[in-house]
Amino acid sequence: MAHVAFFAIAAIAVASALGLILRPNAIHGALFLVVNLGSVAALYLTLGAEFLAAAQVIVYAGAIMVLFVFAIMVLIPGKEETGPDPRRGARLVAVPVGALLLLLLVIAVGGRWSGPRGPAGPSGSAGAVGRLLFTNYLFPFELTSVLLLAAMVGVLLLARRRA
């Protein structure tokens, strides 16, 4: 049962990731990424990490990607308006770089993969995640908050100059 669920969800994740890369339409690509984020959240659910799954959907699919789609809709024109891609040459570099990334991933993850696993205990609850964030991972957590604050101040500065 766990295997069926894993492979079904993984197939959706891979297919939507391919859709993201292969669709020429930016909106379609962004929506494929939303499907991809959702299926990764479903994988978290099969591992018993309910909080992480919900956070993934709310933060990435529900907030960040909405802004992406928003920006694409307003700022990026359709193909008929832009004409052919001016940087076609960059695609030649993309293939070897992508292959290198794939190789790295295979080396890093491939050796340890031993099939889908069940829930890893009660560690997926909101309380456990929160405790980890404020103990073991306090430094990266605080660093992230400083980063977000810097981004916010930057946005305020840019918005004020415009007005």
Add this chain to the structure above:
Amino acid sequence: MLIDLGIAFGRVAFVMLFVLNVAALLGWVERKQSAIMQDRIGANRASIFGFRVLGLFHPLADTLKMLTKEDFRPARADRLLFDLAPAVSVFFALVAFASIPFGDTLRVAGRVVPLQAVTLNVGVLYVLAMLSLGVYGVMMAGWSSANNYALLGGQRAAALMISAEIAIGASIMGVVMIHGSLNLMDIVRGQGYLLWGWVPAWGIITQPLAFILFVTAGIAATKRIPFDMPEGESEIIGYFVEYSGMKFGMFLMTDMVETIVLAGLSTSLFLGGWQIPYLFAEGFHFPWGAGIALPPLLVTLLQVSAFVGKVAAVIFVLMLIRWTLPRFRYDQAMRLGWLGLFPLAIANIVLTGLVLAAWGNR
């Protein structure tokens, strides 16, 4: 195995039929309630064999009309997204109700069944996640119509819904802090506790500010009057301007279903969910010492009816608001969301934290 499957099916079927039927009824309720408020008679012409039954057949007639209308699609529309948008919109509204409990546990064939469609430890976050995904239906509709007015309507809707959902998330946090759980069933159970021995600890009593913020932001998230500037049926053009027939009907239905979800969520978080004051698992225990023993099945039945009644009452109030207030201007709504609701919700979180820290754990 078979019994377990049957129980799971029953739980899901109850919630789904409840939401779908109430959504269908809401069209009628809305017409009749507005008619009474404005001293009119309201829709009463649809009849079957001469029976009119207060116009109750109008939702049926509306549905038949929408199903048989021409399904128009603009020539330059993005076919896939145009067809998918109403389905996405209504789907996420429908599934959002799944983790809202409509009763305590029920014993069936030796099993203790929690009365909610899905038992989730992060039930509150689940409802928020589903509501936040509903934005995509609106944005897809606006963009795929190949109509600039629809695109702008979609943008307005998305911006409004995001600002409302952030305020909703922040206003709920106070309730979550009090009960120390994201599970809606735990939150409803916690509201059965009596403050000073006689006041039920409903969220509206322990978190009055959060309740007002939540309902205000919730109405904005459902895009209904006074926050209906994304749609503006009569004068500004909204994101579903190119839709006709049942696809348009699905957008209307989304608003109805979201209203029900909002009512269910505010009932669970602030109005004690299925709790009846002084009703416990064995019957009533009044603070003055009297008590009435009741069989468990009757208690469950009372609890489920209490939940349904509370949801109906909240919907009634939401409709009252809808037919009372004029529409906000777009910038006013955005300012209310970001400069009014959100900072107040954050202040509520800080205040709740201070009170909890001073009072100890409850």
